[in-house]
Amino acid sequence: MLTAEGRSSYNIYMLKKLRVFTPGPTPLLPSAMLAMAGADLHHRTADFRALFLKVLEDLRVFIGTKNDCVIFTSSGTGAMEAAVCNLTSPGDKVVVVTAGKFGERWKSLTTAFGCSVTLAEAPYGKTVPLDAIAAKLTSDTRALFVQATESSTGARHDVASIAKLLHEKCPDALLIVDAITGIGTTALDVDGWGIDVIIGGSQKAVMIPPGLAWCAVSEKAWLRMESAKNPRFYFDLRKERKNAKNGESAYTPGIALLVALNAAFDYIKAMGNGDLATGRNELIHNAETCAAMSRDACVALGLKLFAPGAPASAVTSVLSPEGVDSGEIVKGVRTQFGAIISNGQGEMKGQLFRLAHLGYFDYMDTIATIAALEQVLAKIGKPGHFEFGVGVKAAQECYARLASKK
């Protein structure tokens, strides 16, 4: 979109194409956007039902599960709320694993629905150690809520081990995983690990605008719903599941976004030479490669990674050099080069910036972002401190190393 802001920062010597390089919304897939612009379709027709059934089946493959999927017209938070209001009753003991802003959202949501919430916490940038989680689990823990990747910090939780721990200590408890930035950026063996609810959203790895959220729900979770007592209507999972069998949604769906999602799945399928699961794995590999290049570049530039212990491939959080507000870096990249990268969230605002890799990012984007970052840092920082090309070179070397492995 040509924006007023774009025009006002226009430099006659150099174009600044607007690039949304954030961990959500992510860059938009052109073929999906064009499909969306022509989405004149009614939702109670055979055309729509065929589209919706195909999208639901593709979604199952994309998430990598045999469980039934449900799509809501909402932000990702809507699907998070669905997991809470469909699966808990007031007073239920639940454990929330939190190490960032989205962990805090699980806390707020479960509290809003009257759960008795125990936190297993770690500071921003860390992950919650397994023994700290184990210490909070009790025989009457009904559910555990966690992020696969905490987008606010760029840390990745070890969902496989958390699942194992939970199933051993609390076999009846449900495992609910916010994988909004995890799906399509990290391998998640949903059924093998026993994830009861896994949650995703449209403005992430699938490269389309925000407005759809989804989850895949295990049989154990469907059963829990029979007795869960919190009120739900719009986010009623069982109602949506029932309607989805016939290719419909309970309420008027975000038709245009579903058309876009269908086009995006076709694109990912093409990445996998006709196989969507293979394409999804390539997409994960792509994010991992962009992330590895970015990490190496930042380290070469003498910058500190914020979550070096367990870095996610969705997004890399980088600490701002001492004495520099990260907002200044974000602003510099944007006003000089037109690319929007993200500041820290929550308590980390001003202290770090985030480079995104999920969805429609490629080698060229990654290299260009690193170069822009060098340019901005050189202008802000002490002279000579940020030598041009040092980060780019490290990223190139990383790419060559990874490419030779494949």
Add this chain to the structure above:
Amino acid sequence: MLTAEGRSSYNIYMLKKLRVFTPGPTPLLPSAMLAMAGADLHHRTADFRALFLKVLEDLRVFIGTKNDCVIFTSSGTGAMEAAVCNLTSPGDKVVVVTAGKFGERWKSLTTAFGCSVTLAEAPYGKTVPLDAIAAKLTSDTRALFVQATESSTGARHDVASIAKLLHEKCPDALLIVDAITGIGTTALDVDGWGIDVIIGGSQKAVMIPPGLAWCAVSEKAWLRMESAKNPRFYFDLRKERKNAKNGESAYTPGIALLVALNAAFDYIKAMGNGDLATGRNELIHNAETCAAMSRDACVALGLKLFAPGAPASAVTSVLSPEGVDSGEIVKGVRTQFGAIISNGQGEMKGQLFRLAHLGYFDYMDTIATIAALEQVLAKIGKPGHFEFGVGVKAAQECYARLASKK
């Protein structure tokens, strides 16, 4: 969208352009769809904030209120749920006025959130008489829920009189009006009548795809929220209001649809020579004209209107001729002429069909639909019963009569 179905019913002698002529989704505004396809915008930027603040201000004018507006990324039902979960506590006595499928939705929603629900009912096709509503109001009625226009039947409630009655008998009760198909099709004096919550959605008179819902909320309702005890998180009105002051939404918004909505408001503003309220009135006048033409045409064809007593301008419900399943008519219009009109909803499926007028419909659409209807009825019905052109002529006469008045 070129669909498989479109292709399979292709007739080499005549094109069948796909036309979504339903009361929601409604026909899409091309300029809004093109804007949407280019909606690469991040929601935590000055560009977005400027857009969102403009859209919120335009929305206020479009709805015709001084009250603060909130936009959710959801179907219209989401905003209905917001009215219930933000404004009621379990056990609250509420009155639901119901005369169709969407009245029943108020019943389901208020029941899901634990209200003590009293129904003021009328059969499908009728409106609930004022004295029947009065009989259900008690001194401890906390809220009344009603549809401005019941889209499932095409009937219009007399909201002004219901408001007067409620304010006289229960001065503390809140008046909550689902105007999802009412806004932009019928005059609603929100502040003058004292509507505490009025609800609308994107796939209706504003001519864009589904995925956004909104409401305007009175000070009295904001105050009630302070003490209302039902759980809410995603649909938390106060949180959205607070964020909206800064041009933001609490959760990632349906950015592409907001860009489309902005373009649609620009179009409606242009209808009013730069004034959005005037444009909205023209849009209402447009729907009224299409509706009057359609009613006259149906009557001239010997068809019975389903809600002749209080017809809405959003949609006209027409009873199928005796012995004819209305699905056959809907199917005929679609397969022969590519236009999707609606069947009856709920218990009226098979008994009536619905002609829509809300949003991006014009004279040409209305006339063409009537002609197509004649063509289909002639094929289905007894020979000679449906003479070609009788309905069209009546619509033309209606138009000429109304045009001469203006």
